[in-house]
Amino acid sequence: EVQLVESGGGLVQPGRSLRLSCAASGFTFDDYGMHWVRQAPGKGLEWVSGISWSGNNVVYADSVKGRFTISRDNAKNSLFLQMSSLRVEDTALYYCAKRSPERSFDYWGQGALVTVSS
């Protein structure tokens, strides 16, 4: 059974940093690209960032480019999102998602809540 479990969320002040983790199990982690998708309270889904199976190719939404860094540790079946210079508008539930070969997101975690507030 595929499982994705996010951790590391919390309350942080504007301008500070936070690191999210996603522990994966139930599939061959280093065969698949992984992504982060966020959802602000009461709002829709927003794609944030993606990383290739090898970690060599990373992409970001314009809204987080230069502030967020995605990475992965295939030896530990883990995905990360380092978030810096956080803004109030980054407040959201952050989902870790597995990318399927057909370029959809076939499995999702339950999300990690990040609240940016002074």
Added chain:
Amino acid sequence: QSALTQPPSASGSPGQSVTISCTGTSSDIGGYNYVSWYQQHPGKAPKLMIYEVSKRPSGVPDRFSGSKSGNTASLTVSGLQAEDEADYYCSSYAGTNNYVFGTGTKVTVL
């Protein structure tokens, strides 16, 4: 990276059909056959319902169907059931591993 446009709401009575549109551009929906649809119940993670425009993952009822014409994709839910009441989001591949989601549609079963 503008969000794909969906109607905010749609509704139908049990047994009826509802169709949700999702409009993008030639850089996303119109450029690739990688449109997917997700169902999200309150407080839950999104669930993949349709991928590659019209394909259903194992376990998704055949009441759910997808299509695409030009820069617009559509999701149709036939034979509406109470459990279909949820938010629905489209998504499209937008090149170089980038993705874009739709604005979301709340489906109400009357």
